[in-house]
Amino acid sequence: MKVCVVGTGYVGLTTGVSLAFLGHEVTCVDLDQAKVDMLAAGRCPIYEPGMEDLLAEAAPNLTFTTSYADAVPGADVVFVAVQTPSAADGSPDLRYLRSAAESVAQALDHDFTVVVNKSTVPIGSGNWVDAILRDSFQQRENGSEGTGRNDTEFAVASNPEFLREGNAIADTLYPDRIVIGSDNPRSLEVLNRLYRPIINQTFTPPTFLPRPEDANAVPLVSTDLASAELIKYAANAFLALKISYANEIGQLAAKVGADITEVARGMGLDQRIGSRFLQPGVGWGGSCFGKDTKALIATAAEYNLEMPIVKAARDVNQRQRAIAVERLQDELRILKGRKIGLLGLAFKPNTDDLRDAPALDIANSLIARGARVKLHDPVATERFRIEQPELAPYLSQTIDEVFADCDAVVLVTEWGQYLELDWSKFIGLMRTPIILDGRHVLDAERMRRIGYKYIAVAG
Ligand SMILES: NC(=O)c1ccc[n+]([C@@H]2O[C@H](COP(=O)([O-])OP(=O)(O)OC[C@H]3O[C@@H](n4cnc5c(N)ncnc54)[C@H](O)[C@@H]3O)[C@@H](O)[C@H]2O)c1
Numbered sequence: 001m002k003v004c005v006v007g008t009g010y011v012g013l014t015t016g017v018s019l020a021f022l023g024h025e026v027t028c029v030d031l032d033q034a035k036v037d038m039l040a041a042g043r044c045p046i047y048e049p050g051m052e053d054l055l056a057e058a059a060p061n062l063t064f065t066t067s068y069a070d071a072v073p074g075a076d077v078v079f080v081a082v083q084t085p086s087a088a089d090g091s092p093d094l095r096y097l098r099s100a101a102e103s104v105a106q107a108l109d110h111d112f113t114v115v116v117n118k119s120t121v122p123i124g125s126g127n128w129v130d131a132i133l134r135d136s137f138q139q140r141e142n143g144s145e146g147t148g149r150n151d152t153e154f155a156v157a158s159n160p161e162f163l164r165e166g167n168a169i170a171d172t173l174y175p176d177r178i179v180i181g182s183d184n185p186r187s188l189e190v191l192n193r194l195y196r197p198i199i200n201q202t203f204t205p206p207t208f209l210p211r212p213e214d215a216n217a218v219p220l221v222s223t224d225l226a227s228a229e230l231i232k233y234a235a236n237a238f239l240a241l242k243i244s245y246a247n248e249i250g251q252l253a254a255k256v257g258a259d260i261t262e263v264a265r266g267m268g269l270d271q272r273i274g275s276r277f278l279q280p281g282v283g284w285g286g287s288c289f290g291k292d293t294k295a296l297i298a299t300a301a302e303y304n305l306e307m308p309i310v311k312a313a314r315d316v317n318q319r320q321r322a323i324a325v326e327r328l329q330d331e332l333r334i335l336k337g338r339k340i341g342l343l344g345l346a347f348k349p350n351t352d353d354l355r356d357a358p359a360l361d362i363a364n365s366l367i368a369r370g371a372r373v374k375l376h377d378p379v380a381t382e383r384f385r386i387e388q389p390e391l392a393p394y395l396s397q398t399i400d401e402v403f404a405d406c407d408a409v410v411l412v413t414e415w416g417q418y419l420e421l422d423w424s425k426f427i428g429l430m431r432t433p434i435i436l437d438g439r440h441v442l443d444a445e446r447m448r449r450i451g452y453k454y455i456a457v458a459g
């Protein structure tokens with residue numbers, strides 16, 4: 001099928017490249033010329049494992065452009081995957097979506113096109129986009145640029161995205177489910193056809209990413225627009241509050257002398273609870289959980305609903321970042337003048353995304369208390385220099401530099417490189433060998449045997 005993808009960020013790029021890999025003819029359109037040039041040259045503007053390999057495998061079916069006129073005409077499906085960041089009141093800022101919808105309408109030229117919201121958008125956005133498309137399309141046909149194609153038809157659908165950064169390709173090719181919402185049966189049929197190779201798992205896997213042994217046919221949730229839109233927010237908020245719950249229990253564990261890792265394991269083995277997303281630590285960050293929980297609360301407020309559980313998940317999460325600094329203060333008493341190293345800046349491993357990364361709050365809070373910080377990340381430093389110029393002078397090139405004369409080191413992001421460090425090599429460089437495990441991933445006993453004073457954020 002012929003597909004257009006608007007926006008080549010984490011979601012649009014993964015969607016476009018994956019669908020091209022499956023054999024669809026895909027054109028990706030983005031306003032960012034530099035990004036388009038890079039992608040056209042086969043290079044990936046974000047750090048996402050496997051993406052350049054998949055780009056190479058999908059290249060024959062894939063085009064990148066800044067021109068809607070080159071991308072939209074003839075498309076059976078147009079995915080919109082532009083950013084929807086938080087506005088000042090917590091609701092999503094929909095200006096990118098509006099602009100993309102208007103541009104799509106200017107270029108529509110096909111018997112039937114499904115315009116799909118893949119961005120995370122508030123409940124009711126499907127209808128809103130439909131109205132924008134119809135108005136813009138009508139204006140075009142009434143104006144001098146009208147094509148006289150009165151037979152052009154389109155319908156809006158919602159197809160929320162559930163990929164995790166760092167795991168984007170596997171989450172797309174081997175997803176837990178696909179959700180499609182539309183009030184138009186023809187669009188459900190078109191999207192069902194588009195996704196059939198994934199739903200039935202009939203494609204030959206990419207050479208670098210074999211099909212997991214437990215991959216089965218993928219459940220398809222075909223539903224109405226509003227339900228699909230709410231599924232996305234409800235799922236993200238649930239994952240966020242599951243982590244916050246583990247962190248809340250972790251604070252009690254610390255008081256009563258229990259080990260939160262053992263507690264989480266014991267809870268998670270109950271299949272009704274499940275062991276994933278119970279990992280305690282400095283809490284969740286990234287571009288989605290904070291923004292989407294805020295948006296859910298803002299939407300509920302429009303209906304005079306409070307969402308107290310979601311609010312509490314946010315409060316607990318913010319508190320975890322403060323607790324990390326408090327734990328250091330408890331150990332060192334005075335933070336002023338201390339040198340503290342942070343290992344890991346990206347909001348989680350295997351990405352260079354720094355949006356709402358806990359490391360940023362922790363570093364700023366330490367600096368505000370007069371500490372000298374040293375910051376390290378195996379991948380995200382280039383992006384860090386551009387996006388965080390005030391913190392850039394604190395970056396370290398090497399891990400040795402982080403540990404040298406340090407009063408404490410905090411493991412903020414559990415990159416594999418850090419887990420595999422020969423920790424005994426660095427202890428001699430430190431002034432006081434304190435390790436704060438911000439992710440509860442280090443072997444406490446081993447660290448103590450080496451000679452570190454091992455402390456964790458909770459438990
Ligand atoms: N990042 C994730 O892991 C993830 C996962 C699921 C859902 N989402 C949702 O998907 C959406 C996109 O997120 P992202 O992280 O991919 O965003 P992003 O910021 O990485 O990418 C958005 C892209 O859209 C382009 N763009 C903006 N306006 C445009 C326009 N009018 N025409 C063409 N291109 C335009 C930008 O230049 C940018 O390249 C958001 O709503 C987000 O909440 C994100």
Ligand SMILES: O=c1ccn([C@@H]2O[C@H](COP(=O)(O)OP(=O)(O)O[C@H]3O[C@H](CO)[C@@H](O)[C@H](O)[C@H]3O)[C@@H](O)[C@H]2O)c(=O)[nH]1
Binds near residue numbers: 278280281282
């Ligand atoms: O047990 C856990 C699991 C995760 N995290 C943290 O939670 C954050 C989010 O992690 P993850 O969900 O893996 O990353 P994202 O790429 O933000 O993905 C989430 O947000 C996306 C955007 O909406 C959704 O598509 C995904 O389904 C959803 O998992 C990160 O800071 C993690 O360190 C924990 O603290 N403990």
